[in-house]
Amino acid sequence: MSSWNQNTIHSDLRLFVDLTEELLRIEEEQPVAEYLEISDLSTKLDLHLPDEPSLDQELVDELKRLIHYTPKTASKMFFNQLFGGRHGKAMLGDLLAVVLNNSMYTYKAGGPQIQIEKELTEKIASMLGWGEDSLGTLAPGGSMTNLMGMLMARDAKFPDAVEEGMSTRGIVYTSQASHYSIQKNAAFAGIGRAQVRAIATNAKGRMDTKKLKTQIQNDIAAGLTPMLVNATAGTTVLGAFDPFEEIADICQAHEIWMHVDGAYCGSALLSKRYRHLISGAERADSFTLNAHKMLRTPLSCSLIIVKDKKHLYHSFSSDASYLYQTHDDDMNPGKISLQCGRRNDALKFWCLWKSIGTSGLEEMVDHQFDLAAKAREYVRDHPDYTLYSHDDTVSVCFNYKDIPAELLCNSLYEQSEIMVGFGSFREDTFVRLVTINSGNSHQDLQDFFAHLEAFAKKHLEVSVS
Amino acid sequence: MSSWNQNTIHSDLRLFVDLTEELLRIEEEQPVAEYLEISDLSTKLDLHLPDEPSLDQELVDELKRLIHYTPKTASKMFFNQLFGGRHGKAMLGDLLAVVLNNSMYTYKAGGPQIQIEKELTEKIASMLGWGEDSLGTLAPGGSMTNLMGMLMARDAKFPDAVEEGMSTRGIVYTSQASHYSIQKNAAFAGIGRAQVRAIATNAKGRMDTKKLKTQIQNDIAAGLTPMLVNATAGTTVLGAFDPFEEIADICQAHEIWMHVDGAYCGSALLSKRYRHLISGAERADSFTLNAHKMLRTPLSCSLIIVKDKKHLYHSFSSDASYLYQTHDDDMNPGKISLQCGRRNDALKFWCLWKSIGTSGLEEMVDHQFDLAAKAREYVRDHPDYTLYSHDDTVSVCFNYKDIPAELLCNSLYEQSEIMVGFGSFREDTFVRLVTINSGNSHQDLQDFFAHLEAFAKKHLEVSVS
Numbered sequence: 001m002s003s004w005n006q007n008t009i010h011s012d013l014r015l016f017v018d019l020t021e022e023l024l025r026i027e028e029e030q031p032v033a034e035y036l037e038i039s040d041l042s043t044k045l046d047l048h049l050p051d052e053p054s055l056d057q058e059l060v061d062e063l064k065r066l067i068h069y070t071p072k073t074a075s076k077m078f079f080n081q082l083f084g085g086r087h088g089k090a091m092l093g094d095l096l097a098v099v100l101n102n103s104m105y106t107y108k109a110g111g112p113q114i115q116i117e118k119e120l121t122e123k124i125a126s127m128l129g130w131g132e133d134s135l136g137t138l139a140p141g142g143s144m145t146n147l148m149g150m151l152m153a154r155d156a157k158f159p160d161a162v163e164e165g166m167s168t169r170g171i172v173y174t175s176q177a178s179h180y181s182i183q184k185n186a187a188f189a190g191i192g193r194a195q196v197r198a199i200a201t202n203a204k205g206r207m208d209t210k211k212l213k214t215q216i217q218n219d220i221a222a223g224l225t226p227m228l229v230n231a232t233a234g235t236t237v238l239g240a241f242d243p244f245e246e247i248a249d250i251c252q253a254h255e256i257w258m259h260v261d262g263a264y265c266g267s268a269l270l271s272k273r274y275r276h277l278i279s280g281a282e283r284a285d286s287f288t289l290n291a292h293k294m295l296r297t298p299l300s301c302s303l304i305i306v307k308d309k310k311h312l313y314h315s316f317s318s319d320a321s322y323l324y325q326t327h328d329d330d331m332n333p334g335k336i337s338l339q340c341g342r343r344n345d346a347l348k349f350w351c352l353w354k355s356i357g358t359s360g361l362e363e364m365v366d367h368q369f370d371l372a373a374k375a376r377e378y379v380r381d382h383p384d385y386t387l388y389s390h391d392d393t394v395s396v397c398f399n400y401k402d403i404p405a406e407l408l409c410n411s412l413y414e415q416s417e418i419m420v421g422f423g424s425f426r427e428d429t430f431v432r433l434v435t436i437n438s439g440n441s442h443q444d445l446q447d448f449f450a451h452l453e454a455f456a457k458k459h460l461e462v463s464v465s
Numbered sequence: 466m467s468s469w470n471q472n473t474i475h476s477d478l479r480l481f482v483d484l485t486e487e488l489l490r491i492e493e494e495q496p497v498a499e500y501l502e503i504s505d506l507s508t509k510l511d512l513h514l515p516d517e518p519s520l521d522q523e524l525v526d527e528l529k530r531l532i533h534y535t536p537k538t539a540s541k542m543f544f545n546q547l548f549g550g551r552h553g554k555a556m557l558g559d560l561l562a563v564v565l566n567n568s569m570y571t572y573k574a575g576g577p578q579i580q581i582e583k584e585l586t587e588k589i590a591s592m593l594g595w596g597e598d599s600l601g602t603l604a605p606g607g608s609m610t611n612l613m614g615m616l617m618a619r620d621a622k623f624p625d626a627v628e629e630g631m632s633t634r635g636i637v638y639t640s641q642a643s644h645y646s647i648q649k650n651a652a653f654a655g656i657g658r659a660q661v662r663a664i665a666t667n668a669k670g671r672m673d674t675k676k677l678k679t680q681i682q683n684d685i686a687a688g689l690t691p692m693l694v695n696a697t698a699g700t701t702v703l704g705a706f707d708p709f710e711e712i713a714d715i716c717q718a719h720e721i722w723m724h725v726d727g728a729y730c731g732s733a734l735l736s737k738r739y740r741h742l743i744s745g746a747e748r749a750d751s752f753t754l755n756a757h758k759m760l761r762t763p764l765s766c767s768l769i770i771v772k773d774k775k776h777l778y779h780s781f782s783s784d785a786s787y788l789y790q791t792h793d794d795d796m797n798p799g800k801i802s803l804q805c806g807r808r809n810d811a812l813k814f815w816c817l818w819k820s821i822g823t824s825g826l827e828e829m830v831d832h833q834f835d836l837a838a839k840a841r842e843y844v845r846d847h848p849d850y851t852l853y854s855h856d857d858t859v860s861v862c863f864n865y866k867d868i869p870a871e872l873l874c875n876s877l878y879e880q881s882e883i884m885v886g887f888g889s890f891r892e893d894t895f896v897r898l899v900t901i902n903s904g905n906s907h908q909d910l911q912d913f914f915a916h917l918e919a920f921a922k923k924h925l926e927v928s929v930s
Contacts, residue, residue: 004826004828005832007553008554010486011553013482020561020564045577047577047580049819049822049823050819051822054819066577069577070565070575071567074566080574087469089524092481099551099556099560099763102538108884109538112534116512119512123514140609141804142806151652161655163657163658165657184781187616187620187780188803192628193628236787237787299568322889339605343763355521356468357518359517409790410790419573432787
């Protein structure tokens with residue numbers, strides 16, 4: 001019988017390894033987990049929390065069943081969302097973060113782990129060409145680093161907002177194709193969703209900067225205050241890159257904060273071949289990227305870099321004498337953090353980078369674009385497919401034989417064949433294949449299409465013909 | 466040489482086990498890591514990020530050095546912040562969360578892990594006596610679950626705030642002894658720090674409800690709108706519990722949202738002996754507790770439970786057709802989340818609970834109060850000590866022989882002897898010993914005092930006499 005105060009760390013470590021070996025085996029044999037109807041959850045699994053302790057063997061058996069039915073996000077057949085697969089060294093770093101369990105607010109509690117985080121953010125800053133005034137930190141996910149960018153933009157334009165709250169209408173601009181966190185965050189920040197202008201995009205899903213300019217002029221004429229332009233490096237559906245140079249010119253002319261949401265594809269920064277896609281992003285005031293997307297770390301690893309650190313301090317610093325007892329501010333990152341206690345999300349990225357080098361990260365990014373290029377080529381070469389996405393993106397959007405994308409994706413999922421989602425742009429809805437798992441090979445993508453075609457032939461073609 | 470696309474998962478798993486076994490050995494032998502001056506970081510460690518790949522052996526050697534210098538938050542001599550130590554089963558669950566790597570926004574991506582989270586929040590809700598209208602979720606840390614409580618309070622009072630932003634002054638009440646995130650979050654939410662009323666506490670650090678009532682009446686008379694009372698279960702320094710019943714009466718009379726910040730000691734809910742300390746908390750509108758504090762899970766595991774789920778949907782729901790493609794809202798918790806992509810912070814708590822049962826969690830909580838009672842007894846029995854804290858708390862605050870607390874704590878830290886912090890209440894500053902690691906025994910606490918006394922005798926008594 002398990003006891004609350006028994007020391008079982010060593011045996012629990014072995015349990016972990018055994019369960020993980022089993023997970024890896026299952027993932028290989030059955031890349032898409034057996035689909036479990038929500039109504040069957042309680043018959044297939046016993047997830048209830050008991051009053052009394054369980055036997056270790058009971059827990060292990062239950063964990064095995066749980067692993068069996070849990071979606072395999074690192075498998076070769078998972079293209080559903082922006083997961084980058086699993087790299088051993090990133091996994092190693094994150095597992096160590098669990099057992100070390102440092103909180104990243106102070107040097108006293110985090111020690112050299114604080115420096116790990118600084119190495120990462122300083123390296124990204126230097127790649128942007130940003131100097132000593134820049135500073136970065138991490139927050140749990142791209143929505144949260146976007147929120148940090150929005151708060152700094154708000155507080156830069158309305159310096160009293162931190163003390164007095166919001167009372168003036170500050171306007172936010174973002175493309176229609178950008179991430180929904182911009183609207184959501186505007187509600188959180190007291191700005192209001194109605195103050196977010198969804199700027200139309202061109203046919204390739206990039207923000208139309210003429211429309212942006214006009215909207216800004218109209219808002220100024222109406223007595224409103226433009227405050228933030230959110231520019232996207234990799235829109236959620238099409239994976240498009242906004243025209244950063246043009247946006248930077250407009251922001252500069254109107255003294256508007258420019259934030260680059262590079263959650264999805266900001267990692268193009270690391271590639272000599274694709275760096276041009278984010279040209280102009282270095283003129284932004286803040287820049288975010290998620291290593292847990294293109295760079296294959298476990299969730300979450302979202303970095304935000306700010307060109308002038310005074311904004312991080314202005315929006316996020318708080319005194320807390322019980323907490324900040326030793327060392328200068330620059331080694332106590334709680335002072336520039338959205339959170340207080342904060343998990344160590346840096347070690348996984350650091351381990352990966354240390355292991356494969358900048359050159360390895362670059363190859364990883366390039367490989368994703370290569371995979372996408374091959375997938376597009378396949379779609380273009382096969383007349384049963386219609387392509388909706390464009391070059392230079394890792395989102396490959398298509399339809400197959402007029403089968404509705406929603407039907408196709410949901411059927412593939414419910415029959416445990418492939419995990420892939422659908423998306424929409426303007427009037428079209430289509431399958432969105434994201435080639436973001438750099439662990440995949442060209443052959444894996446061939447298998448994806450072959451699999452999809454066989455599935456459609458067997459299950460769907462009759463029903464829609 | 467490590468390669469970006471080599472499959473090294475199995476050997477990396479072994480590296481992890483070896484490094485963890487070494488960590489456990491070091492932690493036992495040297496519970497406080499060798500103190501490393503920031504200025505020595507670059508000579509003792511090579512943390513720079515290389516352009517080219519490293520050998521696995523180089524990475525492992527560097528990780529060993531890093532582990533050596535990283536603060537050991539799970540050791541017997543760590544009392545510095547509110548870390549609960551390390552339980553094997555909680556660790557097991559969190560390690561599995563890393564390798565499974567599900568995002569907790571949809572049933573499609575999370576599968577039965579979504580139900581794991583629901584089991585936890587529903588169980589806590591039922592312990593509060595809350596019914597079918599209640600709903601809960603997790604956010605990365607107590608500051609963030611407090612932020613969620615504040616946003617719901619704001620949006621309940623000002624339903625247009627989500628769409629239109631803040632323009633009216635909404636007033637927040639919290640005790641002077643409460644967590645600094647309340648002020649910080651008020652800035653984020655567009656409410657403003659100046660709108661937070663820091664209500665005085667009584668001699669035991671509990672909110673003075675007479676002062677609360679007067680302040681609310683004054684604000685109403687001034688045309689302002691009271692919006693939220695934040696009541697604390699376990700203040701950061703003294704570990705005091707606000708008078709929840711009285712606060713609930715006041716909130717009810719004035720139609721003000723009541724949030725219970727139980728990040729530190731909300732887990733008293735699980736103990737028949739100490740449940741009375743939070744009596745009245747069940748009358749709140751929202752309640753938060755951190756399992757990563759009293760309940761010994763790795764960072765972070767902060768739950769928020771809301772009495773009426775409509776508020777979670779009102780403040781946090783967003784449409785995102787690329788994301789929510791299958792299943793009803795209640796199995797797609799991204800719709801009630803602060804974040805978008807969200808790490809699985811539930812599995813660790815579930816594994817622990819499944820393993821030791823509610824009865825084990827209860828014994829864990831009771832043991833922390835027992836440890837504190839013994840520590841207080843020791844302090845009271847020894848005339849060289851002065852006690853500043855009170856009964857029924859797991860914060861034991863004291864001074865020893867008139868040695869300034871800051872000097873004592875910093876010396877103990879810099880000489881790698883004990884990790885403990887200091888705190889202040891009114892005019893006094895003192896050592897704050899938190900007995901929150903339920904892995905500690907009474908003997909460990911005896912050792913703490915013996916160690917501290919020997920250290921003071923050797924290093925400090927001359928200098929201050």
